[in-house]
Every structure is written in structure tokens, then in C-alpha cells.
Amino acid sequence: MFDAQPFAEGVLLVVAALLPVVNPLGAAPVFLAMTRHIDSATRAALARKVALNGLVLLLASLFLGNLVLHFFGVSIPVVQLAGGFIVCRLAWKLLGEADIEATAAPASSMDTVDAKAFYPFTLPLTVGPGAISVAITLGANFPSTVQPFVADAISAAAGILIVAAAIYLCYRHAARLGQLLGHNGMTVMLKLSAFILFCIGVQIAWNGARTLLLDVAASSATHAPEQAR
Amino acid sequence: MNADLRHLLEGIFLVIAALLPIVNPLGAAPVFLALTRNVEPTMRRQLAWDVALNCFVLLLASIFIGGFVLEFFGVSVPVVQVAGGLVVCSLAWSLLREGEIAESSSATVASTEAIETRAFYPLTLPLTVGPGSISVAITIGANHPSTVRSFVTAAVSSVVGVLIVCIAIYACYRYSRRLGEMLGRNGTAVVVRLSAFILLCIGVQIVWNGADALLGISRPPYTHGR
Numbered sequence: 001m002f003d004a005q006p007f008a009e010g011v012l013l014v015v016a017a018l019l020p021v022v023n024p025l026g027a028a029p030v031f032l033a034m035t036r037h038i039d040s041a042t043r044a045a046l047a048r049k050v051a052l053n054g055l056v057l058l059l060a061s062l063f064l065g066n067l068v069l070h071f072f073g074v075s076i077p078v079v080q081l082a083g084g085f086i087v088c089r090l091a092w093k094l095l096g097e098a099d100i101e102a103t104a105a106p107a108s109s110m111d112t113v114d115a116k117a118f119y120p121f122t123l124p125l126t127v128g129p130g131a132i133s134v135a136i137t138l139g140a141n142f143p144s145t146v147q148p149f150v151a152d153a154i155s156a157a158a159g160i161l162i163v164a165a166a167i168y169l170c171y172r173h174a175a176r177l178g179q180l181l182g183h184n185g186m187t188v189m190l191k192l193s194a195f196i197l198f199c200i201g202v203q204i205a206w207n208g209a210r211t212l213l214l215d216v217a218a219s220s221a222t223h224a225p226e227q228a229r
Numbered sequence: 230m231n232a233d234l235r236h237l238l239e240g241i242f243l244v245i246a247a248l249l250p251i252v253n254p255l256g257a258a259p260v261f262l263a264l265t266r267n268v269e270p271t272m273r274r275q276l277a278w279d280v281a282l283n284c285f286v287l288l289l290a291s292i293f294i295g296g297f298v299l300e301f302f303g304v305s306v307p308v309v310q311v312a313g314g315l316v317v318c319s320l321a322w323s324l325l326r327e328g329e330i331a332e333s334s335s336a337t338v339a340s341t342e343a344i345e346t347r348a349f350y351p352l353t354l355p356l357t358v359g360p361g362s363i364s365v366a367i368t369i370g371a372n373h374p375s376t377v378r379s380f381v382t383a384a385v386s387s388v389v390g391v392l393i394v395c396i397a398i399y400a401c402y403r404y405s406r407r408l409g410e411m412l413g414r415n416g417t418a419v420v421v422r423l424s425a426f427i428l429l430c431i432g433v434q435i436v437w438n439g440a441d442a443l444l445g446i447s448r449p450p451y452t453h454g455r
Contacts, residue, residue, distance in 0.1 A: 053419075072256060073361075074430045082318075082433040086325065086426065114415060119325075119422040212437055216444050 007155045014159025017138060018058065021130045022163055024170035030094065030125060030197060032174040033190035038113060040175055046113055046121070047171035053122035055164035058135050061127075062156055065136035076133050077211035083129020084205025090124045091198035095191065125197075126167055130204045135160075236382045237389075244390025247369060248288065251361045252394055254401035260324065260356060260428060262405040263421040268344055270406060276348055277402035283353040285395040291358075291366035292387050299367065306364050310439025313360020317432030320355045324425040357398060361435050 031050075035043050069075065142152050178186055261280075265273050299305065369387065409417050 068427070071250075072253065072427055072431055073250065074427070074434045078434045078437060079430050081437075082430040083426070086429065089325075115418050118415075118419040123422055123426065212441075216441060220445060 003151070006151065007158075010152055010155025011159045011162070014138060014156045015162050017134050018131060018160065018163045019166060021134050022054070022058075022127060022167065024126065024163075024167040026193070026196070027125055028170045028174040028177060029186075029189045029193045031121065031171050032178050033094070033186060033193070034121070034125075035113075035174075036178070036186070042113060043175065044172055046117055047168055047174075049114075049117040050121045050126055050171060051164045051168035053118055054127045054167050055160060057122060057127045058131065058160045058163065059157060061132045061135035062139040062160065063153070065132065066140050069136065076136060077208040077215075079136075080129055080133050080204050080208030081212070082208075083124070083132065084201045084203070084208060086124045087128050087201030087204060088198055089201075090120050091194050091201055094194035095198065097194075128200075128204070130200070233378075233382055236379070237386050240383055240386025241390045241393070244369060244387055245393055247365050248362060248390065248394050249397065251365055252284070252358060252398065254357065254398040256424070256427070257356055258401045258405040258408060259417075259420045259424045261352065261402050262409050263324065263417070263424070264347075264352065264356075265344070266409075266417075272344060273406065274403055276344060276352065277399055277405075279345070279348040280352050280357055280402060281395045281399035283349055284358045284398055285391060287353065287358050288362065288366050288391045288394065289388065291363045292370040292391070293384075294370075295363065295367035296371050306367060307439040307442035309367075310360050310364055310435050311443070312439075313355070313363065314432045314434070314436030314439060316355045317359050317435060318429055319432075320351050321425050321429035321432055324421070324428065359431075359435070361431070361438075 031047075035046060038046070069079070138156065142156075143149050177189075181189055261277075265276060268276065299309070372383075408420075412420055
């Protein structure tokens with residue numbers, strides 16, 4: 001009844017597909033920089049919340065993503081294009097932020113941090129459009145018959161759980177990285193991370209745009225000979 | 230008579246089936262709620278009624294005279310999609326920003342007049358009846374037959390269909406507060422962000438649909454005013 005090997009394969013597939021895109025290790029410095037006015041206990045709570053949000057968002061994308069896209073009449077390349085812009089916007093804001101930092105450093109209360117746990121921490125930063133479209137694609141490849149579907153669903157859920165655990169660990173211990181780097185090192189790290197995040201945003205937008213443009217090229221290539229006749 | 234009735238029913242179903250998924254009041258309700266979150270409940274009810282009424286007029290106008298208006302200004306449907314999609318994107322973009330501001334500044338209770346001016350833009354025009362719905366409505370109108378009798382049938386079925394769509398809009402917006410109560414404050418914030426994200430995706434999709442039609446060499450070039 002229960003086969004260990006396909007289960008392990010399914011878990012590995014999901015982890016291998018999602019972990020490099022979610023990339024909690026790369027997002028940790030940004031997370032740290034954005035929470036630098038917060039005490040460590042609140043940051044730990046925030047890390048848990050973001051990991052939990054990420055877990056729910058990824059599971060929802062995996063199982064309901066296709067339905068939601070159908071419901072709103074949106075295609076995956078368009079999600080990449082639009083989501084890429086949102087990532088760019090966050091990165092752009094981060095790049096400009098340090099200039100204001102010296103003047104305004106409000107000690108964020110738990111309440112405002114709570115409101116921010118989903119946006120921008122979970123949605124564009126941790127689980128961005130790249131991760132969402134990968135999760136939707138994984139979900140689209142599920143078999144339609146019941147028994148293999150259940151097996152696939154369980155292994156995918158286990159894989160996502162591992163990814164969420166990785167997010168929690170990286171964000172939870174982000175402060176250690178900060179201590180290692182010192183204040184100036186942190187500023188450099190933040191700027192570098194923000195720049196890389198901006199590049200990632202452009203890359204995601206381009207991936208979507210490329211698919212859309214190739215579609216046009218392909219359809220005009222197949223129909224051009226008919227017109228010539 | 231029997232055939233007419235069947236045509237009428239078919240027309241009504243066609244209009245509903247074409248418009249309802251694109252107008253999608255269920256999907257727009259959280260955004261409506263977010264944009265009116267500083268408004269008191271009675272005012273929101275009034276606003277839901279205004280928006281539904283605006284939509285009724287706008288959709289019927291698009292069906293019956295949309296084609297003429299486009300011809301008059303020399304605009305084609307794909308261009309409406311590109312331009313309108315950008316307007317939807319702009320709404321979604323500012324919706325993402327709005328939350329950031331609302332967190333810092335204290336929530337101001339908007340005055341009655343200020344809200345009423347917003348009933349058309351942005352609540353009706355890009356949010357509820359966007360460029361997608363308008364171009365579908367124009368396309369429905371472009372298929373009107375030429376004989377008087379069938380024209381009357383098509384016109385009546387359009388009016389009834391649009392009426393049903395607008396009732397759905399009213400119902401969804403009217404009870405959007407229940408949704409908000411169910412979700413709580415943080416839940417609403419999450420839904421608003423997700424909706425803004427999806428709205429941005431829809432805007433890009435509409436822009437792309439228009440751009441695709443403009444770029445596509447495969448299809449015959451679009452001649453406006455059909």
C-alpha cells in the first residue's frame with residue numbers, strides 16, 4: 001500500500017524545485033535588515049509567522065493555484081511578469097532605504113510588525129512570484145486519479161514542510177549573521193542583497209515576458225505560410 | 230413565439246456567461262472592502278448600490294453604443310484592452326502602496342462627498358467593470374442581428390442579462406463586510422495584498438491580450454467599427 005521510494009522521490013522533487021527559488025539563505029540578510037529595529041524575541045516570532053505564512057501560501061498555490069488562475073483568467077507567464085514587478089518594487093525601495101535610515105528609525109511595535117508579516121515579508125520577499133509559479137506548475141502535474149493523487153499530495157506537502165522549516169531556521173538565526181558582519185558589513189550586505197533581489201525581479205519578469213513573446217512568434221510562424229499562399 | 234422565447238433565454242445566458250466571470254464581483258469584493266474600510270456600514274451599503282447602478286449603465290452603454298464610440302474616436306478594441314489594462318495595473322499598484330501608508334498614518338474617516346466621487350472612479354470603472362468587461366460588452370453588442378424582431382430580442386436579453394450581473398455585484402459588495410468580519414484585521418490585510426497581487430496579474434493579462442491581438446500577424450488586422 002505505502003511505497004517508500006516514490007514518496008521519497010516526490011519529496012525530493014518538491015524540495016529540489018522549490019528550495020533554490022525560495023532561497024531562504026539568500027533572503028535572510030534582507031529579512032535581518034528589514035527587522036533591524038526589532039528586538040530578537042519579536043524577530044523570532046516574526047520568523048515563525050513568516051514560515052507559517054509561506055507554508056500555507058505554497059500549499060495553497062500547489063493545490064488551488066490552477067483553480068484560482070482559471071477563476072481570474074490569468075496565465076502563469078503573466079503571474080511571473082506582474083510578480084516580477086512587485087519584487088523589483090520591494091528591491092528598489094530597499095536600495096533607497098539606507099539614506100533615510102539615519103533620520104527615521106521608528107521602533108516598530110509588535111502590532112505593525114504583525115501586519116507586515118504577510119506583506120512584504122512573506123509575499124514578495126520569501127515566497128515570491130517565482131516560487132508561486134513553480135508550486136502551481138508542480139500542482140498542475142498531479143495525476144487525476146485518486147490513489148496516485150493522494151500519494152503525490154502527501155509527498156508534496158512533506159516537501160513544502162521541509163522548505164518552510166528551512167525558512168524558519170534561516171530567518172530565526174539571521175541575527176547571528178548580523179553579529180558576524182557588524183554595522184557596516186550589514187549595510188554592504190543589504191545593498192548587495194537588494195541589488196540581487198532587483199535582478200531576480202527583472203529575471204522573473206523577463207521569464208514571463210519571454211514566454212509571452214515566444215508564443216506570439218510561434219503562432220505567427222505557423223500561420224505566416226498560410227497567409228503567403 | 231416559442232422560438233423567440235428560446236432566443237431570449239439563450240441571449241440572457243450568453244450575456245451572463247460572457248460577463249459574469251470577467252466582472253467577477255466575488256473576486257473584487259475584498260478589494261472593494263479594502264478601499265472602503267474607513268467608511269461606515271450604511272455608507273458602504275449606499276456605495277454598493279451606486280456602484281451597481283453605475284455598472285448597469287456602463288455595461289449597457291458599452292453593449293449598445295460602445296462600437297460607435299470607438300469608431301467615433303478611431304480606437305480599436307485591442308487598444309482599449311492595452312490602455313485599460315494599464316489603468317487596472319495602476320489601481321493594483323496603488324492598492325499595494327495604500328496599505329503601507331495606512332499603517333503609518335491614522336485612518337481618516339472620509340467625508341460623504343469624497344466617497345461619492347469615488348463611486349465611479351476607481352470603484353466602478355477600473356475595479357468592477359474594467360477594460361476586460363467593456364471589451365466583452367462591446368463584442369456582444371457588435372453581434373446584433375439586423376432584422377428588427379431579432380434586434381429587439383437581443384436588446385431585451387442584453388438588458389436582462391446585465392441586470393442580473395449587476396444584482397450579483399450589489400449582493401457581493403453589500404455583504405463584503407461579513408467577509409471582513411470573518412477574516413479579522415490581519416486576515417483582511419492578507420486578503421487585500423493577495424487581491425492586489427491578483428489584480429495586478431489581471432491588469433497585465435488584459436494588457437497582454439490587447440498587445441497579443443495587436444502584434445499577432447496570424448490574425449487578420451483589426452478594422453475598427455467592425
